[in-house]
Amino acid sequence: MTKKILILGFLANLASLSLDAQVSKDSLENLLETSIQYFDNYNYHKGIQCSMNLIGLAEKEAGQNYYLYHAHNNLGTAYEELRDTTRAKSHYIKSLKFAAAADNDTLLMWSYNNLGNIYSEASDNYQKGIDYYNRVIDLATKLDNKEELIAPNINIAWTYLDNDQASKAKTYLDNATKILKNQEMSYINAELNTLYGRYFLASNEIDSAEVYFENAVNIVNRDSLEYEGAEAYKWYAEMLFKAGNYQEAYNALKQQNFYDSKTFEHIKTTQIQAANARFDVNEYQKNLEIARKEKEYQQKIIDKSNEKLILLIVAAIVLSIILIFLYKINSSRRVLISELQEKNLELQKSKEATERLSNLKTQFFSTVSHELRTPLYGVIGLTSLLLEDKHLKSHQDDLKSLKFSADYLLALINDVLQINKMESKEVKIENNPFHLGDLLHSITNTLEFTRIQNRNKMHLEIDEVVPQYLIGDSVRLSQIMVNLMGNALKFTERGNIWVRVKRVEETSEECKLQFEVEDDGIGIPQSKQKEIFEEFSQIKPTNYNYQGTGLGLPIVKKMLKLFESDIHLNSIENKGSNFSFEICFQIDKEKLDLSKAETENTNSSIPEDMPKDLQSRILIVDDNRINQIVTKRILEQKKFDCEIAQDGNEAVEKVKDGNFDLVLMDVNMPGISGMEATRKIREFNIEIPVIALTAVEVEEIREEIHNAGMNDIIIKPYDTQQFYQVVYRNIMPIVL
Incomplete structure (x- = not known):
């Protein structure tokens, strides 16, 4: 998402505002100033909470539209920084309402600009963003406020460039340049030069583009502008690459990575703050609502007490009224208790119905498992027999493809059933003795068809210090490794897959092992590295025709939780991926020497x-x-x-x-x-x-x-x- 120029309006014109109550004015100003300080220090949690307090205080008195505008505008800016565009848009719309109520043209221009930023980022609705920017231009022109014309002109040009309409951007860039003249606003000058460079690059005027990009990078290097530096070097590298200056393009990309790395910790902090802020603000709003209801309830109690006190002064008539009142209360209570019992009964029936449906679903999956596996038994069995028939050598490839398809279908069925069982919490870890080397070799042989199909090489590396005879759940470990190795084979073509097992630590009773599955395939984009562990989700590479259920990695993640472990991913797009995890196994001490044990656990027995x-x-x-x-x-x-x-x-x-x-x-x-x-x-x-x-x-x-x-x-x-x-x-x- 491109970061366009914001108009914040923090604390502007505060001195010109007069309130009837000095205490209220001081409180509102202090809250506004404090919230801005928090936002300046990226403390979104406290800044948002402080802005919410400002809204609560300003709403108590009429005519506080100015402060209500700033509170909502600051919240919109904060949520836009936190990538929560839905909340940002909601608060910007509210700020626009209060700007209009305050009859303040400057506030209106700021609101229009910030709403333009929200809508212009949506490729399918960017014209609405441009419409908001034009409102700023119209109003600023009417007021002869040239300073407020800078941001919307730059933002409109930026939007047109982002949407491949470079020819429309030039007029707005020239307008912004005329207004700026010799003003020292380094970050805006850097962005303006970068946008000019993008315009000439899109127009294939490489020499002109180079001049502006060099101006931009000189400014960002001089003033250490992180966001602007990353943007300038990104487009500068693209221009150099287009011009055939590959070494210089590479150097420019290195500079872009340098500026990106400087902003990484801020972005990471922003993401954490976003999660905490949303949670804490929701909790704050809930507490505020509870406090409001409690106050209303207490007020009602006070009012009723006063009424009763007055009624007690009256003699028999008052006593009769009280008795009738109490009778009505008891009647209402009985009605409420009866309704509560009915609701509880409905809830119990609903719970039983849900449990019944869950059991029916489990039975359904069990039946589907049996009904699908039974014909697959025939397909796989007959195919295996035909593969051994020497008279059918000419059909070996077709038979292998048939068996692979049947095995693949069986794997899909098992994945769906496995997810269902794990959701029902029916899967438990078992401890059985197994030979680690035999297990991994068996899995490698199982995946041989996929390896040959994509012309890959498989490398199995087990450290010599790793104990071969272990006690643990070899079935679950096999399912984890089959999914990881299968994924690596499917998304790698004419490449290498490395399966490594290393010893992390060992005692006389236990051994913690690290398993790695690495490939040099297509890799996984940073934006998809969390999404792929969600059910029914998978990356969609353009150069592959692979389709699947998207259950493999979610199953791996859930199974590793059973082992009290987790999956770790390190991937670079187009360079490969590395999945790793650690599991602690018991060492099988009762096994005979290695050679005898291997003989007993292989087909050669x-x-x-x-x-x-x-x-x-x-x-x-x-x-x-x-x-x-x-x-x-x-x-x-x-x-x-x-x-x-x-x-x-x-x-x-x-x-x-x-x-x-x-x-x-x-x-x-x-x-x-x-x-x-x-x-x-x-x-x-x-x-x-x-x-x-x-x-x-x-x-x-x-x-x-x-x-x-x-x-x-x-x-x-x-x-x-x-x-x-x-x-x-x-x-x-x-x-x-």
Whole structure:
């Protein structure tokens, strides 16, 4: 947002104002002067509160339009500085009303100019801002007040330049120059020279533009003008770049960055002040309203007491009136109590309805999860099988794209469900042992298709001092890393992604690790770096065609809160981004030496020839025909002997009559459920492993599954290698 010239009018003409009451005048002047001092020192909180006090005091007496104008004008200026244009416009409009009521042309000109600043910043309504500036010019011309003509002429030229109408700006710049002549107003002279430079730059008159830009930078360097310096060097650099003087353009940009850095702390303070000011002013207004109501209430009590005192003087008639009055009060009280009870009852019903709707929403998401994951199981499973078919090598790329699309759809479903669960506070941290290196390598392999698609290079760097065997929630950590690494791959093309793990501190029991995901992709603009952590929000780069839900980073931020951590972002647009966070894990002391532990936690834990020697019989229990085919074909690839049961009752009978080494039991089936069928099997066979197959979120039914007697869980759709691991893990103790 361009900062145009403001007309503040602080304390102007105060000496010429006369009030009837000297005490009131002194109080009003002191409040106005104090508020201005606070604003001059960027103490917006106290300045705004002081201006509100000034309004409260001035409203108590008639004819205080002058002070009411200044109070609202100062508030408008403060809120404009704080980037709160809505509040600024509201107070400027009020100041205009009081300027008109005071019949003061100077105040009117100031109000018109400041309202012009507000409207001219809106690209779709800048003409309204120009109209307000022209009102200042008309009034100042009528009053022959040349000094007040400077700001509106410069501001109109500025507005036309900002809206690519440079040809209209020249007349107003010349008008301002004639009025200024040899006056020493360095910041206005700097802005005027910068605007002339912009005009000639837009007209492709580079030599003329250079003269004015050099004048501007000389003034800002001489007088250390921060805001004007940043603006002058910005356009000076653009002119030099257009002229082909790239080295000088680079030097000019460095000067712009220098002035920008000098204003950074002020802007940062302004933003903090803005938040505090809005909150405190709202609290102040609330307290003021409470105090006003309390005063009215106390006044009513006093009035009623006086009435009662008068009534007590009268004998029987007064006593009768009092009794009737008390009776009416009690009647009103009973009515109010009855109404309150009805409202409480309505509130309770509303609460119950809300809770019911929340439960229905949770059930709906659970049902959607199952209904979407079930067909995805078929798509992903069949695609994985086709990828292994040597006769379909010519279709490998198409099949990989199909599997990637199905995996991507599954990820979107999981993101939506994850947000829903976190909002319902159903997600809790679990502590399980895991191997850090294996976990990160597995995630890297999962994202391999995206890496190849965008022609990126992935670099995994784990410090040697980082313990590999940890205890913590590896599932949540995986979700965090998948989202961060996935984002880096999607928004980087022909670049590099670095995944780093460093040890921050370590004790005998715990280790705090720092995780970093860095890329050299498109980066994130400073203005978007807070917005991207909001749900359904994402940056929209012009050179990418990526679309998503915008849930990845919000999920990361919420999950890190579960770990009592937070995400940190360092990004430069077009240079890349770095996301980092820290998590404290327990160290798993019970693991064997590193080589043995790695062997036990990788797919190599199962010898390659083991599937060939296993002649195990597996019962597949599933009511879905496609799921039966997919599961059976995956198992038959490893030479398992498979048999199908269509429902839970058939499964119970087959286990009784057959000699099976393992049962794969679908949880949701018509008739009796998989869990009920498992309970019946456990009545006569407690040794056969039963693995639950489910498309429902596992956290929702984990405890119920284990209580039913099931040994393990496989979530559909599943990764083929993970599927084999769970099957071998439950069969090998039997066959070995």
